[in-house]
Amino acid sequence: MRERTAQGRWEEWSQRPLLALAVVFAVAYAVPIVDTSAGHSLTSACTLVEWVVWGAFAVDYLVRLALTTDRRTFVRTHWLDLCAVVLPLVQQLRLLRLVSTLLLVGRRARMATQIQVTTYVAGAVVGLLMFGSLAVLSVERDSPDGNIRTLGDALWWSFTTMTTVGYGDHAPTTGLGRMIAVGLMLSGIALLGVVTANIAAWFIERFDKDDVEERAQTEAILALTEEVRALRREVAALQETSLKH
Numbered sequence: 178m179r180e181r182t183a184q185g186r187w188e189e190w191s192q193r194p195l196l197a198l199a200v201v202f203a204v205a206y207a208v209p210i211v212d213t214s215a216g217h218s219l220t221s222a223c224t225l226v227e228w229v230v231w232g233a234f235a236v237d238y239l240v241r242l243a244l245t246t247d248r249r250t251f252v253r254t255h256w257l258d259l260c261a262v263v264l265p266l267v268q269q270l271r272l273l274r275l276v277s278t279l280l281l282v283g284r285r286a287r288m289a290t291q292i293q294v295t296t297y298v299a300g301a302v303v304g305l306l307m308f309g310s311l312a313v314l315s316v317e318r319d320s321p322d323g324n325i326r327t328l329g330d331a332l333w334w335s336f337t338t339m340t341t342v343g344y345g346d347h348a349p350t351t352g353l354g355r356m357i358a359v360g361l362m363l364s365g366i367a368l369l370g371v372v373t374a375n376i377a378a379w380f381i382e383r384f385d386k387d388d389v390e391e392r393a394q395t396e397a398i399l400a401l402t403e404e405v406r407a408l409r410r411e412v413a414a415l416q417e418t419s420l421k422h
Contacts, residue, residue: 187244261278324347
């Protein structure tokens with residue numbers, strides 16, 4: 178119980194700093210892509226920041242693993258966190274750091290009970306839209322057959338891909354670009370399903386509340402009607418008694 182409490186305290190304490198580091202990661206990831214004139218020193222600094230942020234999430238995973246009472250169960254139930262921690266070590270690829278950090282941020286954000294579903298979904302949409310645009314721009318901009326050359330093109334493509342509209346005016350031509358497209362399409366469908374489910378749940382809850390109120394009003398009317406009938410019977414009995422006398 179003590180270790181579990183320590184784990185809970187750590188998760189509560191580290192929640193906001195890790196989310197703040199995720200914002201720093203977003204800036205470091207975006208700067209070299211948006212600013213094509215960025216020098217080697219700036220690019221190297223941004224890369225270092227990305228690794229530091231990823232390292233912070235990796236340390237967070239290891240600390241939570243050390244504080245838990247059942248490490249085997251923790252690893253089994255947090256296998257996605259483990260994959261996100263190990264993923265960038267497999268290959269020195271910048272996109273892997275992006276994917277792993279997004280996974281870790283998403284997993285840690287879900288642990289915050291104060292974050293409402295709507296806020297989480299909205300943040301996920303904005304995050305995927307932004308990072309998807311930056312990722313596809315970084316791999317498609319220098320492609321000889323690519324037609325996604327600017328950040329505006331990338332944002333438009335990401336938006337149409339996530340909403341599964343797919344106008345076809347912009348499309349990835351590289352293997353990595355198409356992998357990003359698949360991820361955005363699946364994410365868009367999943368988020369759309371979450372939004373639809375939440376809207377349906379809200380309507381159902383609202384209708385159930387209205388039904389409860391309507392049933393309560395009906396029961397009150399029936400009870401009042403029964404009382405009126407009882408009073409009428411009593412009045413009729415009194416009138417009958419008075420007539421006999």
